[in-house]
Amino acid sequence: MPTTATDSARTARKSTKETPSIQSLDRGIQILELVGRSALPVSLGHLAAVLEIDRSSAFRLATTLKRRGFLANPSAGKDYILGPSVWRLSRQYDWSKMLATVAHEHLKALAVNTNETAHLAVREGRKALFIDHSTTPHVIAISGQTGELVPLYCTSHGKALLADFDEQSLGALFGDKPLQAWTRNTVLTTAKLARHCEEIRVRGYATDESEFLDGVRCIAAPIRDRAGLVIASIGISAPVARFPAEREKEFAGHVTAAALQIGELIGAQHKE
Amino acid sequence: MPTTATDSARTARKSTKETPSIQSLDRGIQILELVGRSALPVSLGHLAAVLEIDRSSAFRLATTLKRRGFLANPSAGKDYILGPSVWRLSRQYDWSKMLATVAHEHLKALAVNTNETAHLAVREGRKALFIDHSTTPHVIAISGQTGELVPLYCTSHGKALLADFDEQSLGALFGDKPLQAWTRNTVLTTAKLARHCEEIRVRGYATDESEFLDGVRCIAAPIRDRAGLVIASIGISAPVARFPAEREKEFAGHVTAAALQIGELIGAQHKE
DNA sequence: TAGAGCTATTGCATAATATGCAACAGTCGG
DNA sequence: CCGACTGTTGCATATTATGCAATAGCTCTA
Numbered sequence: 001m002p003t004t005a006t007d008s009a010r011t012a013r014k015s016t017k018e019t020p021s022i023q024s025l026d027r028g029i030q031i032l033e034l035v036g037r038s039a040l041p042v043s044l045g046h047l048a049a050v051l052e053i054d055r056s057s058a059f060r061l062a063t064t065l066k067r068r069g070f071l072a073n074p075s076a077g078k079d080y081i082l083g084p085s086v087w088r089l090s091r092q093y094d095w096s097k098m099l100a101t102v103a104h105e106h107l108k109a110l111a112v113n114t115n116e117t118a119h120l121a122v123r124e125g126r127k128a129l130f131i132d133h134s135t136t137p138h139v140i141a142i143s144g145q146t147g148e149l150v151p152l153y154c155t156s157h158g159k160a161l162l163a164d165f166d167e168q169s170l171g172a173l174f175g176d177k178p179l180q181a182w183t184r185n186t187v188l189t190t191a192k193l194a195r196h197c198e199e200i201r202v203r204g205y206a207t208d209e210s211e212f213l214d215g216v217r218c219i220a221a222p223i224r225d226r227a228g229l230v231i232a233s234i235g236i237s238a239p240v241a242r243f244p245a246e247r248e249k250e251f252a253g254h255v256t257a258a259a260l261q262i263g264e265l266i267g268a269q270h271k272e
Numbered sequence: 273m274p275t276t277a278t279d280s281a282r283t284a285r286k287s288t289k290e291t292p293s294i295q296s297l298d299r300g301i302q303i304l305e306l307v308g309r310s311a312l313p314v315s316l317g318h319l320a321a322v323l324e325i326d327r328s329s330a331f332r333l334a335t336t337l338k339r340r341g342f343l344a345n346p347s348a349g350k351d352y353i354l355g356p357s358v359w360r361l362s363r364q365y366d367w368s369k370m371l372a373t374v375a376h377e378h379l380k381a382l383a384v385n386t387n388e389t390a391h392l393a394v395r396e397g398r399k400a401l402f403i404d405h406s407t408t409p410h411v412i413a414i415s416g417q418t419g420e421l422v423p424l425y426c427t428s429h430g431k432a433l434l435a436d437f438d439e440q441s442l443g444a445l446f447g448d449k450p451l452q453a454w455t456r457n458t459v460l461t462t463a464k465l466a467r468h469c470e471e472i473r474v475r476g477y478a479t480d481e482s483e484f485l486d487g488v489r490c491i492a493a494p495i496r497d498r499a500g501l502v503i504a505s506i507g508i509s510a511p512v513a514r515f516p517a518e519r520e521k522e523f524a525g526h527v528t529a530a531a532l533q534i535g536e537l538i539g540a541q542h543k544e
Numbered sequence: 545t546a547g548a549g550c551t552a553t554t555g556c557a558t559a560a561t562a563t564g565c566a567a568c569a570g571t572c573g574g
Numbered sequence: 575c576c577g578a579c580t581g582t583t584g585c586a587t588a589t590t591a592t593g594c595a596a597t598a599g600c601t602c603t604a
Binding site for chain 1: 360497
C-alpha cells in the first residue's frame, strides 16, 4: 500500500507533532469534506477515485457515515449528500466559544505586538458582542469586558462586522429610528455609514475615531470565512494619547494580518 | 477484547440491513456526537469512559479528529470542544436539499394518505419557498411547483413557518407596508395574523381558507427541530370541492403526524 | 429482448491496522 | 516533596479494515 506510506508521512509533519492518525476515521472525514465541498451529490465511484481507495472500502465507510446520519441519499438514487447529523451538530452548538478558542492565540499575539488591548467580536442583532479579549500591562488600558454589547454603527468592531452592508441593508437593520449620538464624532446617518463600510471593504479595516467613547481610538478588521462572509471581527483599542495617526498604518497591518490568519484557520482544510 | 464482540453485535442489527460498520470511524463519530451534545468541554477520560474504550484509543481518535479540525482544545487546556470544520461543513451546504431528501418519503406518504398534493417548504425572508412536492393523479390538482415562492401571511405553509412569531416580530418582519389582499379572505393586519399564529401553536397546524388563491384550501404544520425551532413546514392543498370542513380534522392528523416524524428524523440520534 | 457496460453490494483471505496494556511524562494539591 | 491524576508514547497482538473478485441490480442501445 504505497499510498499509505506517503499519506502518513505527510500527516506526520503536521500540527500536533506525531501521534499517528487513525486511517479509517481519517478517510471517513475526508469523505465528509469531499461531499460537503461538492455542490452535486457524489457517487461512490467518485469517492473511491478521489481517496484512491477501493470501491468496497468507500462503500463501507459511506455506509457507516450514513447509519449515523452524516450522509444521506438524495431521493433519486444512491449518490451521497451530507446528512442531518452534521446540521444537528452545528445547530446545537455555541460557535462563539469555538471561535474564541481558535482565535485566542492570535488575539494574544496581536495584543503583544501592538502592546494594546485586543478584542474579538461577533454580531448579535444590532449590537457587537465581545467574545474574547487580551490585555497588556498598561496603567491606562481600555477595559475589555468579554460579554459586553456595544452599538454597531459607532465602533470599529461594529463597523467591521457591517463591512458588506450597503445603505439599503443598513436601513433595513437600523430601521428609521435615528442613531444615538455618543460623542461629537458619532456617525448619525446610514448614508454616511454606508460610505464608511465601502471604505472598510477597500482598506480591509475599520476605525473608530472616538465615535463611541471620547478619548479612545480603535481599529478592527472583519474576519471572513472561506466563502467571504463576515463572521467576526478582531481589533485593538487605545487611548488617543498612545494612538497617533502615524501609527494607524502599522496597527492596521497587525490587525488585518490577524484577521486573515484566523479566517484561514476557520476555513482550514487539509490536503489529500 | 470482549467489549468489541458485544459492540459489533449491537451495531450489526441496526438500520440499513447488515453491511458491517467500520469500528474506528463509528467511534470517531460517537466522539463527535458526545462532544457536540455536551455543553462543557469533554475530557479524554470521560470520552474513554463513555465509549468504553482505552484511554489511548480515545486519544488517538480525538487527535485524528483534531488534526482535521473537527475537535479543538479550549484555550485553557486539553479538554475537547467541537472544532471549526463542523461549522464549515454546515455553513457551505444547502440544507434545504438535505431536508427534501430525508422528508421526501414522508411527503409521498402524506400525498398518498390524503390523496391530495403535498408540499414541503422553508422560509426565505418574507416568502415561503417550496422545496419539494408530491402529487396524486387527480384531474383537478393543485399545481405544486417546487421552487415557487409564495407570501408568508396568506398561505398555510407561510403561517406554519411563522408559528412562533408574536405581533411585534411580525411587525419587524413585514414593516409598515400594508399587506396585499389576494382574495376576500386574506388576513391584512399583523394583529390578526398574530392571533392566527397563536392558534397554530395551540392546534399544531395552520390553515389557508382561500386566503391566497380562490377555491383552494390548505393545511400545513410546522416542522420543529429538537430545540423546538421551526425549520420547515409540510402540508397539503386541495380544491374546496374536495376539502369540506368535516375532513379538516382527518387531514390535520396526517399532516401533523408527518411533521412530527420528520422533526424526529432531523433530530435523530443513535443510542450508545 | 438480449446483451454490453456500468455501479452498487457482498464474501473472503490476507495483511495491515487499530487496539489494549504498560510504561512514561507532566500537572495539580496537599 | 510526594502521591494521585490525566495525557502521551512504545510495542506486541489479533482484530479489523482492506483489496480483490465475484454477484447483483440497473440503464442504454442495438
